[in-house]
Amino acid sequence: MTTRQIRNQEAEQSGTATTEPEIVVRTRNLIKRFEGREVLHGIDLSVRRGETLVVMGASGCGKSTLLRCLLGAHAPDEGTVELFGKDIHALGRREMDDVRKRFGILFQSGALYSSMTVGENVALPLKEHTDLSKDMIDLMVKVKLELVGLREAEDLLPSQISGGMAKRAGLARAIALDPELLFYDEPTSGLDPIMTGIIDGLIMDLARTMNVTSVVVTHDLKSAFRVADRMVVLNEGRIVAEGMPHEIKGHTDPFVRRFIQGPIEAKTAIFPRSALERGTAG
Template identity: 45%
Template sequence: MSISQADQSPLVSLRDVRFAYGEREVLRGIDLTVHRGQVVAIMGGSGCGKTTLLRLIGGQLRASSGAVEVEGRDLAHMPRSDLYALRRRMGMLFQFGALFTDMTVFDNVAFPLREHTTLPSGMVRDLVMMKLQAVGLRGAHALKPAELSGGMARRVALARAVALDPMLIMYDEPFAGLDPISLGVIGRLIRRLNDALGASSIMVTHDVHESLLIVDYIYFVSEGRIVAHGTPDEIRASTDPFVHQFVHAEADGPVAFHYPAPPIDGLLQGRRP
């Protein structure tokens, strides 16, 4: 980052955030900070609350307790009109892209511009072509999503996510299902577009290797809590058992493979599960 983090307030700040779906508590006191210009990764096992964090930051969910602040404003106390205005300054890349299948590439990227602005059609066209040029797909503007490869579809989704030049871009598993070449291309695009827009990015991902190459900071979540965090260099050098298991994809460690259950020997002897 070119600007000292100490000289600026955080863009996103979560303080002692808790959240539950009914009786099931998902987040148990999360503290997390994202500074302007940063690319931050949130990692952890499936079901640990990573995507829920994105939905809280985006305002789709409201924390049970604690504070979720964007630009110093607590989302829980914002009028709905202000919250919607703030969300228009956020971009979201959904898992697997979530493109509109009956629209062309051009219309997919143009959708947020047409939905949220009153720009003339000529300007919309120019902006769409500029975004597609940035992800290397200007020549595919007339294609439908069914005609794209997985990597191409993800790049179109990325162009749509940054169509309104957002201050904050959130990515839900941007590397899922991609081949190694496409994965590297998407990773570099995330970093380059973040820097070019002067934005901040929050990325939920399981891909440790690619994340360590492009992010500024990483948070590890387990059982609804932040269990470790640090820069890529700090994560690589960490001796924390959870971090070591996750980074090196080891079967044995703090993260258990089996969901809690009684011993199987009793089940095999005819007892009820």
């Protein structure tokens, strides 16, 4: 029985299981400034248990900052971030570590520990946070790597594997402790369409089979609409749209429409529109 199943059983026994899924992630009026410049302007969002929320937005809109605030890496200047009902920035180091053991994160680059093999990367959280025997940890590592299709890469170093494999290995490490919550930072950026499909499939499988709550930060539209239960669109540090994927598709906000459909014509310094028009007229 996995640690997650044990937790679920405990929740059912204590009678805390309710019909309305609990809110796992919540931010209230989250404001973050860097050197006086406001990057996030009062973000309010919530994610329910088992839900996959996709946060979309153009580069530099504050997606990564929001993710770092959710992870506890950046303290908000105003507002709160709650994970599992606890204000994480009010927690002590030990309490925060207890919260951290309940979530996993897949970084954009995989962020594998370069001095360790893929297998050792996956084994590290198990060694440090569980009392499992070495044989059991080895078995768990094989299971997690099998899950992401990387069984053969166990003994390879991160420098010996491709970008797509590094992402999958990062995902295997993120799910090592059977987390209740998973954060994904640009999970498909820089991947070919086949690998993108594999990663999307893994995100959906984890949500469906293990009831994992997911927060996916991405600007890959195809992938976002494939995995999302609900979406928010950020623009210049503000939420400009929020809803189900079909609602976002039909949203009337000009930025959302432009972001989803792509600009009809690009204005570039190389071929300014006026020059193009002159060329056509001539």
